[in-house]
Amino acid sequence: MKLPQNHAHMGKIVQATQVSAPGMEPHRARIVIILLAICTAMQMSSYGMIFPLFARKIGDFGDGVAVLATSVMAYSLAGVIAAPFMGSLADRFGRRPFILGSFAVFTAAFTGYYLAATSLVFIVIRGLAGALTAGLGPATMGLVADIAPEDERARWIGVIGGGTSAGFIIGPVVGGLLYDKWGYGPPFLASIGIALITFLIAFFIIPETHTRQERRREVLTQKRASRLAPKTGTAVSFIASLPHPLLAFGTLLFVNLSMIFAWFFIDPQLPFYVFDELGWSTAQFGSAISFYGWATLIGSLALGQSSDRWGRKPILIIGLILHSAQYVGLMLTNVYWVIIAAFIIAGLGEALLNPALSAAYLDITPEEHRSQAMGIKGAVGSLGSLLAPALVVVVVGTVPPQTVFLISAALILSTGLLVVIALRLPGRTEAARDLTWEVSQERIMAAQTALHSVTVSAATARKLKSAA
Known part of the structure; x- marks a missing residue:
């Protein structure tokens, strides 16, 4: 018997069972995230160009706040239903298909918004877009988690957030100016063109970071764990896959819910309020959104890594306090530049909040369930954007705008107090x-x-x- 053959076989066993953390070279990882941030900026620019026009278009159909709120509800309801499934599918089939698919759907949706002839058609298109783009957030966060070091996650999530903010710097201003001068055609056509270019760029430059080998390894790991674990129901297995500690996960979800709810509670009311009661032009409204975007962009680049250095919890608290400024400003004054200053402060708050919040989710989530957790986060956010406009539909006409702004401000500040009391995050080294x-x-x-x-x-x- 030739023992060297057995030694060779043993070597293969050892090699096959060694584990290495997934990822790519740091230089290439940085390039991929920056390219994705650029695509995100372009996509949000295209959306930002038409966002201020939604209220105008609904008004031209002869409708008002309630119909705009219903369109937001349709988008959000579809996202609530689809986001968890999309997140799980992104874990199973990879990040790239869902990023590219979402960019393609945005292009089609913008075309539909432009061609819609009635409020009902507009609402239906919004609902379809909400369902088919629900995987973008989970897939994007999953991509960052795949390739960014743990101690730099908030920084690179901040870069992605900066791309989103950059889109809202240019888009709303340009869209408002084009509409004020030439009507709907130019801003919508420019938006559709930019969205299409974004899809083509992403198709050629965004790689798959969650490779087939890694997905297969995670599936085998889960199967092995399920065989070794006590036999329990599906619900118990699902709970076991959630981020732990569950109290921290629940608190983070509530932070996410309150942020989204507060904004979407004023969102249907805001454009009609500034157009009809404050007398703003579409360009002025777009400029206000742009200043918010500038603040969030600069804040994301300068402060996005703050929670990596100072901890997630303190940054979440500070961010929530600053973020409430926009609601307080709208409630207390009708002076344009004072409201702009409040929007800038709130944008800085969001620049602190979003990276810290997403990084906190990733800190407590097992690698194989990251996109699922981001999907749940997205679903909770969509739930907030569903419940808030639903409440608007109920109270519209009976509650003055200032009361709406007060409710949002109180919710954000109360959430900050909840974080102080309830949020307990494990050390990031765990x-x-x-x-x-x-x-x-x-x-x-x-x-x-x-x-x-x-x-x-x-x-x-x-x-x-x-x-x-």
């Missing part, structure tokens, strides 16, 4: 310790397999020697 433990267990199993092979080989050799 995830690294868990990975180290898993690697150690895999290597122990490999060593045991190798030792067993040596024992069997030695026993066989002794038998052959005795027989001889």
Whole structure:
């Protein structure tokens, strides 16, 4: 018997069971995230160009706040239903298909908004767009988590957020100016063209970061865990896959819910309020959104990594306080530049909030369930954007705009107090310790397999020697 053959086989066993963390070279990872941020900026520019026009278009149909709120509800309801499934599918099939698919759907949706001849058609298109683009957020956050080091996640999430903000710097102003001078055609056509170019650029430059080998490894890991775990119901298995501690996860979800609810509670009311009661032009409204975008962009680039240095919880609290400024400003004054200043402060608050919030989710989420967690986050956000306009439909005409702004301000500040009291996040090194433990267990199993092979080989050799 030739023992070297058995030694070679043992080497293969050890090699096959070693674990290495997924990712790519840091330089290439930075390039990929920056390119994705550029695509996001272009996409949000195209959306920002037509966002201020939605209220105008609804008004031309002879409708008002209630119909605009219903269109927001349609988009959000579709997102609530689709986001968790999209997040799980992004874990299973990769990030790239859902990023590209969402960019393609945006192009088609913008075309539909332009061609819509009635409020009903507009609402239906909004609903379809909400369902078919629900995977963009989970896939994007999953991509960042795949390739960004743990201690730099908030920084690179901030870069993606900066891309979103950059889109809202140029888009609303340009769209408002084009509409004020030439009507609907130019801003919508420019928006459709930019969205199409964004899809084509992303198609050629955004790689798949969650490779087939990694997905297969995660599936095998989950199957092994399910075999070893006690037999429980599907609900228990789902709960086990959620980020832990559950109280921290629930608190983060409430932060996300309150932020989205507060904005979407004023969103249908805001354009009609500034157009009809404050006398703003479409360009002025677009400029206000642009100043908010500037603040969020600069804040994301300068402050996006703050929670990596100072901790997630303090930055979340500060961000919520600053973010409430826009609602307080709208409630207390009708002076244009004072409202602009409030929007700038609120934009800085969002620049702190979003990276810290997303990074906190990723800190407490196992690698194989990251897109699922981001999908749940997206679904909760969509739930907020569904419930808020639904409430607007109920109270419109009975509650003055200032009361609407007061409710949003109170909700954000109350959420900050909840974070102070309830949020307890584990140290960010715990995830690294868990990975180290898993690697150690895999290597122990490999060593045991190798030792067993040596024992069997030695026993066989002794038998052959005795027989001889």
